[in-house]
Amino acid sequence: MTDKICIGSGLNTNFLAAGDAAGLDALLGQYKTYDQSHVEITARRLDVIVGGRIIEERAGVMQVVLEAHALKYVLHADHAINFMDLPNFDVHWALAEASVELCRRYGMTSMVMHSGNVPVSVWLDSRDQLLEFERESLKRLGDLAAEAGVQIAVENLIADPLGNKVVSGADPRRLAEQLAKADHPAIGGCLDFGHAFLSAPVENFDFLEAIKTFSEQVWHLHLHDNFGRPDLKGYADEGSRVSLGIGDLHLPMGWGSIDWTSVLPAMKFRKNTYAMIELRGRYRAVEDQVAATAKAFMDYWNDDLPLAGALTAVRSPEKK
Known part of the structure; x- marks a missing residue:
């Protein structure tokens, strides 16, 4: 580890076919040619x-593939892990524990996992107990992670626009409070900018103020863009959502309406933060440019590039 704020940046693998070792090998071979140091491996695709x-x-097969490339890796643990799903907690715990073990084997020093969510009725009945149980579980996982040399990054998710479930970390300020109460040296936050931007109009919080508050707990980023329009109608075809600019689109930075000019200087991340990208596979044609944008953001946060330089790297779809 260094004294830098950001110590790595890079793309993700969430669009791979499940279990496709050859596809992962080819993808990492391409990624080596881009301006990045790390790749975020999506556990549910392995x-x-x-x-x-x-x-x-x-x-063992996947380890051979990873070690064949001159890249470093971080892990997005399975998206389904939910430490508030108490009736099924044992399997969630086993999955989280196995994920930390994979990080240890593969030399991954950061692992993202999701914050908890439950149906509204369960939340209203057991809010305090759920929050306490999640904190205690995170501290227990933090002990395992510390032994493995891994930092856990708990991600803010998207608020349910239909109000059927409570997503406890949808408001980044509430997740910041939860992590502060957990108070474990191996537990921090993963700031998903797109998730916060979509949650703000649903839960009526100020996007910039909320992510600024959360950023002090953060040491892992999910960089991507959208238009802040919650998906209320549930369009089945992602292409329709893209055309309409609705929902969690995972666009290249600059293709949506997040105000990066205001966002970048407001952040106060923890040291050893990973500036990772979550890009939809449909945008692979510009992934090299997106990797360069993330690297420019990282250089700005490390005081190696002025703000104007970082913003120059932000592209819009109108640019050729």
Whole structure:
């Protein structure tokens, strides 16, 4: 580790076919040519964990692929992990524990996991107990992570625009409070800018103020863009959502309406932050440009590039 605020940037693998080792190998070969240091490996695309258990043969295959490339890696643990799903907690815990073990084996020093969510009725009945249980579980996981040399980054999710469930970390300020109360040296935040931008109109908070507050707990980023328009109608085709500018689009930075001019200077991240990108596979044609944008953001936060230089790297779809 260094004394830099940001120590790595890079793309993700969430669009890979499940268990496609050859596809991962080809993708990493391409990624090596871009201006990035790390790749965020999407655990649910590896097919290495089944029922909370590591499949040793599959884990070995993927390790060979990862080690064949001159890149470093971080992990997005399975999106389904939910420490507030108390009736099924044992399997969530087993999955989280196995994910930390994969990080240890693969030399990954950051692991993203999702904050908790429950149906509204459960939240109203058990709010305080759920929050306490999640904190205690995070501290327990933090102990395992610290032994493995891994920092856990808990991500803010998207508020349910239909109001059927409570997403506890949809307001980044509330997630910041939860992590502060957990108070574990191996537990921090993952700031997903797009998620916060979509949650702000649903939960009626100020986007910039909320992410600024959360940023002090953050050491992992999910960089992408959208228009801040919640998906109320549930369009089945992603292409329609893209055309309309609705929902969690995971666009290149600058293609949506997040005001990066205001966002960049407001952030106060923890040291050793990873500036990772979550880009939809449909934008692979410009992924090299997006990687360069993330690198420019990282250089700005490290005081190696002026704000104007970082903003110059932000592209819009109108640019040729």
